[in-house]
Amino acid sequence: MLVFLILMKFKGKDIISIKDFTKDEINYILDYAEEMIAYAKGEKYRDILKGKVLSSLFFEPSTRTRLSFESSMNRLGGKVIGFSDPSGTSQKKGESLSDTIRMADSYSDAIVIRHPHEGAARLAAEFANVPVLNAGDGAGRHPTQCLLDLFTIRKEKKRIKNKKVVLLGDLKYGRTVHSLAYALALYGANLTFVSPANLKMPNEVVGECKDLGIEPISTSNLEKAIRDADVLYVTRIQRERFPDAEEYNRVVGSYKVNYELLKNAKDNLIVMHPLPRVTEIDPEIDRTNHALYFKQAFNGVPVRMALLSLVMGGRK
């Protein structure tokens, strides 16, 4: 009965923030994503979204998120319209986001949006009748990334509760880590935050974790932090989020994950990264069992297939 009620809630639902979901709803998405793996790999085929059209509106660059959404739609028999560069659209002529959304709403059955302004997806959802999926709004939220990160940890570690997860890097501006810290706390993971002094996790996020009963540890000692860790989640220092170049130059290259760093880590430590990476993970790690980031990126497909199917009523 509970499962049926959750399923009914998803049809037509906007996916804006991970905080819009209960733990039961997140579990439901992750379980459904498990079922999608064979279809995501192309080993099986189902056309449950045949006849449906997805608007893919990317006002900011993206590789994984856009391609995996589009792959997901195609793998389920649907079609994709949209753009990956707004310079070829009426936005260039000064059209507002709300008007662009009204158009996409009339041309499709769901809208995926990435936009540089925080709250853009929430605004889009106000103007659209069809479900809106947030593919990243500025330095704000990125719920589908959060879901695929949870999916990856749960799949690799069997559970999330009590696992020690170290979040490393730009914890101030990084859009994935804020939602992820909240979601991991919701699942009862042990959290450690490692960052340069001026890129610390905002107090607001630390407070949210505490409200969920988790006391995150903040440290600058990365080597010690990963000694008994199960997951090391690395983020890029994003030049585009810094208000000034000087602040960026002070911190870029301040940490690097390499053999030397991981020599005292647990054998089954997994290293994750939302990608793209620049210099923060040495390519020498790619060949080790620690490297999970490419598999993590693949997991975006089954998770997004599950979401698209749910919001467009593909699952009966």
Add this chain to the structure above:
Amino acid sequence: MKKELKIPLIRDGTVIDHITAGNAVKVLHILGIPKSTSSVVSVAMNVRSKFGKKDIVKVENREIDPQEVDKIALIAPKATINIIRDYKVAKKHKVELPNEIIGIVRCSNPTCVSNANEPVKSRFKVINKDPPRIKCYYCEREPEDIADRII
């Protein structure tokens, strides 16, 4: 010594009392005064009271709807609304923040979509009433300096 009233009693209208000292002008702004009324409006600032200094606003011949005034709790959480009829207090109401604040406060986040050129009003969820704490509906940012963000 003879006590003197700083502003005269009003026969009919509304008195907003116990406004945090220095915030009377912002209160008028939130209420859309003077645009929303042509009645006489008196303002007293830094009036001494047993709780320290306060501001007072009196609007003659107009009974302001208490719900309309509730939003001033953002900057004057201790304010009271007195509806005056024939020189007597007919109704007294302590302001209480509504659950949502729309079009009153600008989001402090410069890259919030509510600050872009979109046909929407700013919108905040109230997460604490006293002291007031609000969170942007769009970007989820919490402005620290609410009084300075009043539109």
